[in-house]
Amino acid sequence: MKTAVVGGGWAGIAAAVTLADAGHDIAVFEMAPQPGGRARSVAGDPPYDNGQHILIGAYRDSLALMRRLGVDPEAALKRLPLALPYPGEPGLHLPPGPPLVAFTCGVLAHRGWPLSARLGLLAAAGGWLARGFRCDAQLSVAELCAGLPDAVKRDLVEPLCVAALNTPAPRASAQVFLRVLKDALFSGAGSADLLLPRRPLSELLATPAAAWLGERLRLGRRVQQLEAGWRVDGEAFDGIVLACSSVEATRLAASIAPDWSATAQALRFEPIITVYLHSPGTVLPAPMLALRDGPEAPAQFVFDLGQLGGAPGRFAFVVSGAAPWVASGGCDEAVLAQATRELRWATPPVIDRMLTEKRATFACTPGLARPPARVAPGLWAAGDYIAGPYPATLEGAVRAGQAAAQGVLADAAG
Structure with a gap:
């Protein structure tokens, strides 16, 4: 044919x-x-x-x-256990091992959350598991996770949701989010590992x-x-x-x-903006850091490309669910201000380039x-x-x- x-x-x-x-x-x-x-x-x-x-x-x-x-994925991609460190905070780290054991141990070891928050997340995850990671198709991620402690929603649910679905939790599909969690966190050893491009x-x-x-x-x-x-x-x-x-x-x-x-x-579509900053001599504590976004803080993640085999001193700041920033004309200066406030730099960072993908993904509602x-x-x-x-x-x-x-x-x- x-x-x-x-x-x-x-x-x-x-x-x-x-x-x-x-x-x-x-x-x-x-x-x-x-x-x-x-x-x-x-x-x-x-x-x-x-x-x-x-x-x-x-x-x-x-x-x-x-x-x-x-292409050899082991050479082309840097494999890291799932971790969501924040500047100055260790964040959530999942150790190697069987998925359920790794998730439980990682959550319990997260000293940045009070014990009640850790137990609340494990109880909720146990309920999702018992229901086969299924829910009402009309439910949003924010509604699904309404009962979770605020720290868990802020440091885990919201960044994972916007990273995976490129849609803010109040407008994102809980059904799709649960499927992502099932496959990433509970489908086999190594499934949750991050694979970051070295090339x-x-x-x-x-x-x-x-x-x-x-x-x-x-x-x-x-x-x-x-x-x-x-x-x-x-x-x-x-x-x-x-x-x-x-x-x-x-x-x-x-x-x-x-x-x-x-x-x-x-x-309908959701944009993603990537702002590249340059700072010779700077190395971040990890190849990827999570960031807390807000009205004056657009980015949710930053990547140290020098640690990934790319240009030393080049950093990629990712702004997912970026429709408000696209509407306002961009966010390179806001990202620069966020980066200057939240991270330590060997030399003052400067804006290198901003790339905007206006139709990066469909809005996963x-x-x-x-x-x-x-x-x-x-x-x-x-x-x-x-x-x-x-x-x-x-x-x-x-x-x-x-x-x-x-x-x-x-x-x-x-």
């Missing part, structure tokens, strides 16, 4: 590899001059990443795809995929029209995977599947209707926004790409 994959991000790469391994003749159409989608590097010396991405040990399909394309983001998947695809990858090609049958800008194919953004997929599928397009078009993977017979969609249990993550994109490819294969066999 001859199959088209429209989009060369992580979902499109996953779909293309799955189809090619099944013996299909593939063509990947990517509108940008380089693959990678929203998870790529941009020009710089060394390159900047289009936002600081984190993988976790539970991302088994992403890690397997990297290996398939010749520019494009080198994790996009660049190796481009080399592997070769002439099958058509860069700078924005598809203009799909026709039932299937034709991509007049070229005939036996099946199509729409692995582009939901906005592009809505446009392309509108005349073929208007109901599907209407669902995709209804999605309670009861959200997400479009299904199957658009029409022979036409499947892939992307981190497709209906499923996960928020907009790299692993969600990879799994969606693989599922769409399997759908095309099943349609062909049927």
